[in-house]
Amino acid sequence: MKRIRIKDLKDFCRAALVKEGLKEEYAQIVADVLTETDAYGTHSHGTKNLHNYIRKYRAGGIDINAEPEVVTEGLSFAVIDAKKALGMIPSVKAMEIACEKAKKTGIAVVTVRNSCHFGAAGYYANIAAKKGMIGIAMSNVDPNMTAPGARGMLIGNNPFAYAAPSKSVPTVFLDIAMSNVASLKVIQARKDGKEIPPTWIVDKDGLPTTDPSRYPEEGAMQPFAAHKGYGLAVMVDILTGILAGGATSMGGDIVSWVFQLDKPNNVCHTFMAIEPTLFYNEKPVADRVEEMCVSLRNAPKAKGSDRIYTPGEIEWEKYIVAEEEGINLPADVMDSLMGLSEESGLELKLI
Amino acid sequence: MKRIRIKDLKDFCRAALVKEGLKEEYAQIVADVLTETDAYGTHSHGTKNLHNYIRKYRAGGIDINAEPEVVTEGLSFAVIDAKKALGMIPSVKAMEIACEKAKKTGIAVVTVRNSCHFGAAGYYANIAAKKGMIGIAMSNVDPNMTAPGARGMLIGNNPFAYAAPSKSVPTVFLDIAMSNVASLKVIQARKDGKEIPPTWIVDKDGLPTTDPSRYPEEGAMQPFAAHKGYGLAVMVDILTGILAGGATSMGGDIVSWVFQLDKPNNVCHTFMAIEPTLFYNEKPVADRVEEMCVSLRNAPKAKGSDRIYTPGEIEWEKYIVAEEEGINLPADVMDSLMGLSEESGLELKLI
Numbered sequence: 001m002k003r004i005r006i007k008d009l010k011d012f013c014r015a016a017l018v019k020e021g022l023k024e025e026y027a028q029i030v031a032d033v034l035t036e037t038d039a040y041g042t043h044s045h046g047t048k049n050l051h052n053y054i055r056k057y058r059a060g061g062i063d064i065n066a067e068p069e070v071v072t073e074g075l076s077f078a079v080i081d082a083k084k085a086l087g088m089i090p091s092v093k094a095m096e097i098a099c100e101k102a103k104k105t106g107i108a109v110v111t112v113r114n115s116c117h118f119g120a121a122g123y124y125a126n127i128a129a130k131k132g133m134i135g136i137a138m139s140n141v142d143p144n145m146t147a148p149g150a151r152g153m154l155i156g157n158n159p160f161a162y163a164a165p166s167k168s169v170p171t172v173f174l175d176i177a178m179s180n181v182a183s184l185k186v187i188q189a190r191k192d193g194k195e196i197p198p199t200w201i202v203d204k205d206g207l208p209t210t211d212p213s214r215y216p217e218e219g220a221m222q223p224f225a226a227h228k229g230y231g232l233a234v235m236v237d238i239l240t241g242i243l244a245g246g247a248t249s250m251g252g253d254i255v256s257w258v259f260q261l262d263k264p265n266n267v268c269h270t271f272m273a274i275e276p277t278l279f280y281n282e283k284p285v286a287d288r289v290e291e292m293c294v295s296l297r298n299a300p301k302a303k304g305s306d307r308i309y310t311p312g313e314i315e316w317e318k319y320i321v322a323e324e325e326g327i328n329l330p331a332d333v334m335d336s337l338m339g340l341s342e343e344s345g346l347e348l349k350l351i
Numbered sequence: 352m353k354r355i356r357i358k359d360l361k362d363f364c365r366a367a368l369v370k371e372g373l374k375e376e377y378a379q380i381v382a383d384v385l386t387e388t389d390a391y392g393t394h395s396h397g398t399k400n401l402h403n404y405i406r407k408y409r410a411g412g413i414d415i416n417a418e419p420e421v422v423t424e425g426l427s428f429a430v431i432d433a434k435k436a437l438g439m440i441p442s443v444k445a446m447e448i449a450c451e452k453a454k455k456t457g458i459a460v461v462t463v464r465n466s467c468h469f470g471a472a473g474y475y476a477n478i479a480a481k482k483g484m485i486g487i488a489m490s491n492v493d494p495n496m497t498a499p500g501a502r503g504m505l506i507g508n509n510p511f512a513y514a515a516p517s518k519s520v521p522t523v524f525l526d527i528a529m530s531n532v533a534s535l536k537v538i539q540a541r542k543d544g545k546e547i548p549p550t551w552i553v554d555k556d557g558l559p560t561t562d563p564s565r566y567p568e569e570g571a572m573q574p575f576a577a578h579k580g581y582g583l584a585v586m587v588d589i590l591t592g593i594l595a596g597g598a599t600s601m602g603g604d605i606v607s608w609v610f611q612l613d614k615p616n617n618v619c620h621t622f623m624a625i626e627p628t629l630f631y632n633e634k635p636v637a638d639r640v641e642e643m644c645v646s647l648r649n650a651p652k653a654k655g656s657d658r659i660y661t662p663g664e665i666e667w668e669k670y671i672v673a674e675e676e677g678i679n680l681p682a683d684v685m686d687s688l689m690g691l692s693e694e695s696g697l698e699l700k701l702i
Binding site: 107109147162229248251276300304 | 580633639
């Protein structure tokens with residue numbers, strides 16, 4: 001693996017987007033979101049996708065000149081029309097508005113419609129948590145998951161994240177999708193010619209299968225815990241697509257952002273922020289979260305286990321390494337960035 | 352199975368609580384929550400528990416004279432101190448306050464501390480949905496679940512529910528805990544001498560087991576999808592215990608409401624309401640949710656499946672039967688109610 005300093009990767013991403021025609025301020029937002037996501041180790045949602053976002057700009061699926069706009073707002077809510085912008089741009093703004101409003105009223109929610117892939121949901125939840133608040137972020141996505149009793153791709157595996165301030169780690173945070181595993185794991189097993197557990201996907205008949213060789217042409221991902229993952233995916237569609245007055249993952253209006261580059265992705269996102277000091281101020285929330293984490297980490301270990309992780313701990317440990325030694329770039333991320341570097345003539349300053 | 356009319360079961364529950372010394376208004380709230388929960392088929396959380404709640408009043412674990420009080424509030428939030436009341440009493444009040452505030456500001460959250468078991472989370476989410484709003488309800492509970500890498504009961508399987516208005520069914524709603532299955536299923540398998548899937552519980556070493564014969568004396572429930580169910584349980588503890596300034600499920604301050612009748616249960620609950628008409632008013636939210644449900648129900652079926660249920664549909668179908676023919680009471684519910692009837696001298700008017 002090659003390594004790169006966080007600042008150098010941000011500079012590269014910003015420059016590539018500015019060169020493409022995106023204004024400096026927005027290019028910096030996108031560069032920050034993607035690079036920080038790589039820094040804490042979620043490489044599937046980081047800078048690896050930058051080249052495809054740029055291809056989507058060129059193909060017309062994203063509007064490089066879009067100016068997302070607050071179209072409705074009140075004391076504790078707002079609706080943003082992203083106007084086909086790349087998702088990070090309205091999403092950072094949305095979470096910042098949610099935080100500002102929540103500081104006055106206790107809680108606020110901001111929804112975004114007509115948007116495109118926003119990267120990792122956890123990044124936005126962490127914006128709130130780094131301000132000492134509790135953050136929640138979610139998005140609907142193109143249908144890629146089945147439902148109990150169904151066959152085919154019916155509903156998005158709609159990601160959901162939360163974050164809260166802590167002490168020994170910057171935040172406690174979780175970023176999950178409603179499928180048992182990410183589809184990339186299925187595709188990797190297919191490449192490796194390996195069987196998969198029967199809980200990952202269904203085949204063309206809607207039945208569980210251990211054979212990944214026909215996915216994703218046939219079959220669909222399985223929701224985790226059957227009706228639980230399915231029901232939570234429906235919740236995310238209600239809180240994003242329906243609340244924002246935008247598209248839902250079942251309506252046929254949301255397409256894959258990457259496989260249909262010339263079409264708007266059309267997803268909706270929702271961001272919530274809560275100001276805990278208004279509720280209870282006898283002890284800082286970060287102290288109380290830390291106490292909870294300490295009791296989790298110190299609990300008796302399972303046979304063969306030497307550690308219990310609290311949510312987000314693995315990511316923040318990777319982040320510290322990335323800050324000190326640079327981000328370790330896996331081969332697929334490296335390939336994508338090198339391709340963009342060659343195409344744009346911008347240098348990727350590896351360590 | 353014996354049947355009873357909804358109204359007659361409510362009357363019985365109210366009378367039993369009033370006879371015990373609970374004031375009429377609160378007895379009616381508890382009777383409504385428990386009976387409606389039985390009517391939609393979640394018998395594990397309905398009137399079956401009434402006798403034990405009464406035993407807990409007598410043992411001192413619940414204060415029959417408690418007057419829950421709003422201790423802090425702002426534009427979009429409130430904190431209620433339940434003062435050791437039975438959970439339904441502060442919880443119905445909390446969701447009603449959340450709805451009132453959300454109608455003005457878009458979203459509101461009300462937390463409850465120092466409470467006792469509130470029954471089924473879905474009941475409270477549905478209070479909001481029946482007003483045309485989106486409702487979310489959750490609670491922490493005594494530790495009964497393990498975490499990845501741990502052994503023993505470490506964290507609650509913290510239930511979470513949401514509901515939204517719909518058309519062909521009253522609401523779309525989901526009420527889940529963060530464990531793979533309810534502990535009752537494990538205990539039933541133990542009684543039946545059957546093996547269980549390896550994803551339900553861990554043994555005393557914290558390792559997955561198919562043998563339920565030592566549960567719950569040894570071992571613990573497994574969170575669904577490993578880090579996903581675990582991470583969501585942590586979220587519920589942050590949004591309930593920490594936000595309310597009350598107890599978390601890991602702190603040792605929350606005990607089983609039923610196995611330690613003389614001690615306060617000490618759980619915290621949180622309720623959120625969202626007023627969707629403030630966000631988007633071109634089409635009623637119930638119409639949009641219905642469209643989503645229709646596309647789910649009409650999707651291609653898996654081989655051997657003739658139906659795709661939308662969340663809450665099974666429950667509302669049972670509710671219609673209960674309204675028309677009375678509630679079918681399973682043997683364990685019947686036994687508990689008959690025991691209370693004999694003890695109190697109050698007649699249970701079966702059909």
